[in-house]
Amino acid sequence: MDLKTAYYIGIMSGTSLDGIDAVLADFSSSPPFLLQTCYLSYDSELRGRLLDLNHPGNDELHRAAMLGNELARRYAEAVTGLLNKCGVEPRQITAIGCHGQTVRHCPESERGYTIQLCNPALLAELTGITVVADFRSRDIAAGGQGAPLVPVFHQILFQDSQVHRVIANIGGISNLTSLTPNGEVTGFDCGPGNIMMDAWCLHHTGKPYDENGAWAEFGRVIPELLEKLLALQFFSLAPPKSTGRELFNLVWLESYLSGDEKPADVQATLLQLTVAGIAGAVLAYFPDAAEIYLCGGGARNTALVARLRMALPGRKVELTDSVGVDADWLEAFAFAWLARQVISGVPASLPAVTGARGARLLGAIYPG
Structure with missing residues (x-):
């Protein structure tokens, strides 16, 4: 050619x-x-x-x-x-x-x-x-x-005739692509990916991101804060839906903070927010999915990947590297x-x- x-x-x-x-x-x-x-x-x-x-x-x-x-x-x-x-x-x-x-x-x-x-x-x-x-x-x-625009390309690369797969792209925003064995393709934005973790990390440490989720691992999830964040209407909206910084930003986050929280605990909660957005959407809309493949910068966050595996038991959770395409x-x-x-x-x-x-x-x- x-x-x-x-x-x-x-x-x-x-x-x-x-x-x-x-x-x-x-x-x-x-x-x-x-x-x-x-x-x-x-x-x-x-x-x-x-x-x-x-x-x-x-x-x-x-x-x-x-x-x-x-x-x-x-x-x-x-x-x-x-x-x-x-x-x-x-x-x-x-x-x-x-x-x-x-x-x-x-x-x-x-x-x-x-x-x-x-x-x-x-x-x-x-x-x-x-x-x-x-x-x-x-x-x-x-x-x-x-948005999202990439699910049709995910279909070309990752559709399997035997297994229901979900591709989770964890960039600034997280989005999902569902690929069923019968050829059906659906997808939508499901919440923040790295956007909130990066913003909070930069604000408090001067670093652009929390490498491997190490700072989040140092903190503890604040259940009450996580519950308030997940109560945002976006999470309960049915697809199609997309989102961005207009919704997920530091002003939004700080409206839920008392000011007494330890910064590392807030970071841990934000990591769990990303996990909950992805896992909650998978369980709600694609409960039969057997394989979850991760891509985007968040796929390199080892703490985030570990939490996703815990939140999606009984399912294979790997990076797209394992099926032939570098997640980055x-x-x-x-x-x-x-x-x-x-x-x-x-x-x-x-x-x-x-x-x-x-x-x-x-x-x-x-x-x-």
């Missing part, structure tokens, strides 16, 4: 605001496979500027435009690093699928918008490669949530595939997941 039809790049920078994941994917065979990966971390200054745009502030339009340009340059840097690592030329890449950086996600019908910062025209200019971006807006325009790179891989669908003119949305009125072609094309 001509390389021009087989090579795509996927770029993902998630709600956790840790950095940029970029992958080079080869779609010349089935299943597709990853050829190379590249990661660029965000510095604290950029992370802070992005966080500021999650809330109303002065001169937002200008600041958002400047950040879109800055992100395009950093995405281009990731693309260059990726291609240099494997000796592939830009002319060999069909397209880049770039998710962009989410700063607002308000899919509710009375609002109906989502914002992922990027300047895809600039990214195409800097790389000389066609860019596909703005994957979520069309689904929202069709009445959907615009799965979402970027998915956006390479989504770009391929757009270039091929094939709808890639799942109305059963997002609640849209029908399948839609997702993404806008910026020629290289």
Whole structure:
């Protein structure tokens, strides 16, 4: 197969605001496979500027435009690093699928918008490669949530004709994909992933995340606080549903705190909140699932994984590494595939997941 039809790049920078994941994917065979990966971390200054745009502030339009340009340059840097690592030329890449950086996600019908910062025209200019971006807006325009978008790709990689599997993506937000043996695919956001743990950890320790959940392990879960947090209406809403920093943030958390809590105990409670959101959704909606596979940054949190195994007894709980795809790179891989669908003119949305009125072609094309 001509390389021009087989090579795509996927770029993902998630709600956790840790950095940029970029992958080079080869779609010349089935299943597709990853050829190379590249990661660029965000510095604290950029992370802070992005966080500021999650809330109303002065001169937002200008600041958002400047950040879109800055992100395009950093995405281009990731693309260059990726291609240099494997000796592939830009002319060999069909397209880049770039998710962009989410700063607002308000899919509710009375609002109906989502914002992922990027300047895809600039990214195409800097790389000389066609860019596909703005994957979520069309689904929202069709009445959907615009998220999660990756369950259809999970189906390609992980569907099993004998076993009911659930893929749990633990990024900033946690979302689930159910893959039944008869081919049914459903999914939804189920609550915070790393977003609350990271925010609390940064606020109290200055570290961007709690490595392996070590600080949370040092604390004790506060049952009364956990109960209050889980009483949030989002957890009892039936799918389709999606969420983000608009709901889960430090202001929300601190409204439930007395101020006397030990910070490590709050961290332990936030870890358990993530566990409860995932396990509770699995037990409520997919009780027959026998295998749970974890991906995203939270899959590397050993304390979190251990708690999930305790909360889901009698089920296999492993990382997607064990079924052939590195848990760290799965979402970027998915956006390479989504770009391929757009270039091929094939709808890639799942109305059963997002609640849209029908399948839609997702993404806008910026020629290289």
